Amino acid sequence: MIRSLLPVLLPALLLAACAEPRFYEQENPQRLSDWNLFRDEGSRFIPREQTLVFAPANPLFTDYAGKLRTMWLPAGEQADLVDGELEFPAGSILSKTFYYPTGADGLLLESVDQENELDRARHRMIETRLLVRREDGWHAMAYVWNEEQTEAFLRVAGASVPASLQRASGVTDFVYFVPNENQCAGCHVTVHPDGPLHPLGAVAGQLTAAAANPDGGRQSQLQAMQERGWLDAPPAQSAAASWENSRADLETRALAYMNIHCGHCHNPDGAADTSALVLDGNHRNPLELGVCKTPVAAGGGAGDLLYSIHPGAPERSILLYRMESSELDEMMPELGRSLAHDEGIALIRDWIAAMPGDCPEPVRAFGNG
Amino acid sequence: MFTDFRIALLFPIALTLAACGEPQPQLSFEESLQQQLIEAEPGDVIEIPAGTHELTRSLSLDVPGVKIRGEGMDRSILSFRNQLQGAEGLLVSADDFVIEDLAIEDTVGDALKINESNNVTVRRVRTEWTGGPLTTNGAYGIYPVQSSNILIDGSVAIGASDAGIYVGQSTQIIVRNSRAEYNVAGIEIENSTFADVYDNVATNNTGGILVFDLPNLPVQGGRNTRVFNNSIVDNNTANFAPEGNIVATVPAGSGLMVLANDNIEVFGNEFANNNSANMMIVSYHITGLPIEDENYDPFPESIHVHGNSFSGGGAEPDSEPLALLQQATGQAVPDVVWDGTILPGKTAPDVLCMRGNGDADFVNLDAPGGFAAPSFEIGPHDCSGAELPEVSLASGP
Numbered sequence: 113m114i115r116s117l118l119p120v121l122l123p124a125l126l127l128a129a130c131a132e133p134r135f136y137e138q139e140n141p142q143r144l145s146d147w148n149l150f151r152d153e154g155s156r157f158i159p160r161e162q163t164l165v166f167a168p169a170n171p172l173f174t175d176y177a178g179k180l181r182t183m184w185l186p187a188g189e190q191a192d193l194v195d196g197e198l199e200f201p202a203g204s205i206l207s208k209t210f211y212y213p214t215g216a217d218g219l220l221l222e223s224v225d226q227e228n229e230l231d232r233a234r235h236r237m238i239e240t241r242l243l244v245r246r247e248d249g250w251h252a253m254a255y256v257w258n259e260e261q262t263e264a265f266l267r268v269a270g271a272s273v274p275a276s277l278q279r280a281s282g283v284t285d286f287v288y289f290v291p292n293e294n295q296c297a298g299c300h301v302t303v304h305p306d307g308p309l310h311p312l313g314a315v316a317g318q319l320t321a322a323a324a325n326p327d328g329g330r331q332s333q334l335q336a337m338q339e340r341g342w343l344d345a346p347p348a349q350s351a352a353a354s355w356e357n358s359r360a361d362l363e364t365r366a367l368a369y370m371n372i373h374c375g376h377c378h379n380p381d382g383a384a385d386t387s388a389l390v391l392d393g394n395h396r397n398p399l400e401l402g403v404c405k406t407p408v409a410a411g412g413g414a415g416d417l418l419y420s421i422h423p424g425a426p427e428r429s430i431l432l433y434r435m436e437s438s439e440l441d442e443m444m445p446e447l448g449r450s451l452a453h454d455e456g457i458a459l460i461r462d463w464i465a466a467m468p469g470d471c472p473e474p475v476r477a478f479g480n481g
Numbered sequence: 482m483f484t485d486f487r488i489a490l491l492f493p494i495a496l497t498l499a500a501c502g503e504p505q506p507q508l509s510f511e512e513s514l515q516q517q518l519i520e521a522e523p524g525d526v527i528e529i530p531a532g533t534h535e536l537t538r539s540l541s542l543d544v545p546g547v548k549i550r551g552e553g554m555d556r557s558i559l560s561f562r563n564q565l566q567g568a569e570g571l572l573v574s575a576d577d578f579v580i581e582d583l584a585i586e587d588t589v590g591d592a593l594k595i596n597e598s599n600n601v602t603v604r605r606v607r608t609e610w611t612g613g614p615l616t617t618n619g620a621y622g623i624y625p626v627q628s629s630n631i632l633i634d635g636s637v638a639i640g641a642s643d644a645g646i647y648v649g650q651s652t653q654i655i656v657r658n659s660r661a662e663y664n665v666a667g668i669e670i671e672n673s674t675f676a677d678v679y680d681n682v683a684t685n686n687t688g689g690i691l692v693f694d695l696p697n698l699p700v701q702g703g704r705n706t707r708v709f710n711n712s713i714v715d716n717n718t719a720n721f722a723p724e725g726n727i728v729a730t731v732p733a734g735s736g737l738m739v740l741a742n743d744n745i746e747v748f749g750n751e752f753a754n755n756n757s758a759n760m761m762i763v764s765y766h767i768t769g770l771p772i773e774d775e776n777y778d779p780f781p782e783s784i785h786v787h788g789n790s791f792s793g794g795g796a797e798p799d800s801e802p803l804a805l806l807q808q809a810t811g812q813a814v815p816d817v818v819w820d821g822t823i824l825p826g827k828t829a830p831d832v833l834c835m836r837g838n839g840d841a842d843f844v845n846l847d848a849p850g851g852f853a854a855p856s857f858e859i860g861p862h863d864c865s866g867a868e869l870p871e872v873s874l875a876s877g878p
Contacts, residue, residue: 269519386626386649388699399773409620409649411723412617415725441591474768
């Protein structure tokens with residue numbers, strides 16, 4: 113029986129073996145296809161079965177794009193747990209493909225469903241970002257898809273992609289920005305300026321939530337890693353709070369939102385520690401959050417307002433102003449979006465509106481201001 | 482385009498050929514410059530050729546030991562007038578950085594921001610908003626922050642809606658031979674220590690030179706700044722800073738303003754025709770803003786003003802208490818204005834010593850008393866203050 117099947121199975125096995133993702137220790141290849149992370153089947157763009165499709169519990173907003181994320185560890189390798197955090201082995205590759213569902217006339221649509229594969233007949237891919245774990249640490253790079261959707265090319269300096277997005281509120285023309293490698297570090301290096309580049313989604317707290325599991329929520333993504341032999345045992349870390357969790361209280365959701373959208377820079381060691389605003393979701397000291405705190409170097413970003421957070425008065429709060437703005441020198445986050453995130457704005461507005469207290473009215477003695 | 486794609490799918494062989502033969506995207510000047518900045522090695526010199534180069538996205542540099550060199554601040558111009566992305570023109574986080582002989586124009590936000598870098602030289606660089614002083618201009622021109630061993634030399638900053646040359650939360654600083662014009666603040670040293678500001682021209686700003694210490698910042702305790710041999714004249718441009726920023730409270734016509742900073746030596750400067758007052762020394766309390774920072778010292782102390790020349794100024798104060806003073810006296814506001822706020826237990830000479838400033842006049846505004854009893858007595862301040870040591874940078878340019 114076994115003998116008789118071999119001639120049939122062998123070529124298939126060989127093919128499968130050839131179809132491993134491929135790791136490059138030194139150079140970044142110019143084409144995404146060189147990494148062999150995906151296969152094409154007709155119009156379908158499918159992560160190879162050796163990869164694990166995952167989604168973080170507390171996702172980052174990127175201009176309403178969908179994100180198809182994959183994780184791959186080399187055969188026989190495992191992630192370690194260091195202080196409860198995943199430490200991927202050299203050779204690991206994380207990918208994130210940014211895409212939009214397509215509508216009539218080539219308009220892009222807001223991504224709603226978490227996809228486990230893409231279909232070029234229904235999706236337009238913009239870029240695929242890789243985080244590659246080499247001996248000396250993580251490396252970030254972005255591949256930009258060509259118009260024909262046949263290949264994505266390495267763009268060290270990023271790219272600007274004009275796009276039109278159709279949402280319930282209407283059609284918005286905008287420029288989607290693919291980050292350059294320094295801008296990747298802008299978020300993925302959280303200890304500024306000399307800290308290591310590290311993943312933000314493929315971390316223990318982000319992978320615990322079963323709800324985020326695209327396989328249907330029966331197992332956590334950490335358990336899926338364990339099943340593949342990529343992990344000895346899941347870490348004890350509790351699930352990251354998610355701003356999308358409508359059952360959580362306002363403050364928990366607001367802090368979770370800031371954790372993933374602000375905290376990469378606004379942490380005690382981050383690039384934005386110059387502002388003294390600590391918005392990493394782990395600090396609740398009112399002044400660190402910006403309650404009744406005057407701006408320092410906000411420029412036009414102050415929006416003619418006096419305080420970062422004015423309790424009970426979202427419309428007088430610089431934090432909300434900068435989330436609503438799409439002006440380059442005003443908007444926050446500075447990177448990663450061209451469009452305002454209506455759902456995030458609504459959350460932060462509700463949070464500030466419900467905040468007790470007030471800020472003093474300044475009595476300006478000197479300038480005529 | 483999707484129609485095209487489906488047609489392509491019918492011809493998989495052609496598609497494969499197309500994919501393999503697909504040329505790499507051609508790089509624009511902008512992309513190739515940014516790529517050079519990313520792939521630079523320590524010791525590299527990146528040349529900016531003469532010409533006006535249009536950029537749409539922020540540039541950034543993270544590699545130490547790199548020099549960016551143009552062919553002159555009026556010849557090699559990085560223009561961001563059509564900027565689409567990024568909060569600054571060039572963002573640098575890199576030690577041993579040199580930038581020279583080029584201009585950065587019309588950025589949407591800050592022109593040149595240098596964050597957490599040691600040993601920085603900005604030489605013969607111009608940052609400018611070419612449409613004149615507008616509220617919509619970016620905040621800072623030349624902007625090192627949380628950095629150390631900084632030399633800004635022979636540079637020009639024009640049109641910033643906050644400060645033209647702004648050094649914040651930094652230490653070991655020299656700003657010299659530079660020109661700041663039509664900014665809200667010409668040159669500002671904020672929450673910094675050990676700065677020498679000399680041989681500069683600050684003119685046509687709202688405030689010529691500001692030495693500030695502000696609360697709620699990770700680096701504070703601003704002190705030890707020498708401001709000498711500068712020309713601080715005609716800083717009378719109406720304040721065009723966006724409301725909410727601290728400099729929005731600076732009256733137009735401020736020559737030199739010291740706010741809550743300690744150990745400041747001011748000598749050999751030419752002050753002229755700054756129409757609120759040629760020089761002001763104020764406490765943070767003057768802003769009327771709340772102080773929620775227990776570690777913060779809002780009082781200026783040990784300000785030593787000697788051997789300066791003062792002329793004109795104080796004629797059209799852009800400040801209510803100064804305007805009231807002018808009305809009450811029928812005279813221009815005196816050359817040196819102190820708000821009179823003092824830490825209990827301290828005396829007038831602990832705050833301010835003045836000698837050898839020609840016929841400079843003085844007023845203590847009595848801000849703590851609601852400006853009710855201003856005093857023009859210069860006598861309490863006739864003392865010899867400390868002379869501060871020269872700033873030397875750890876590793877010279």
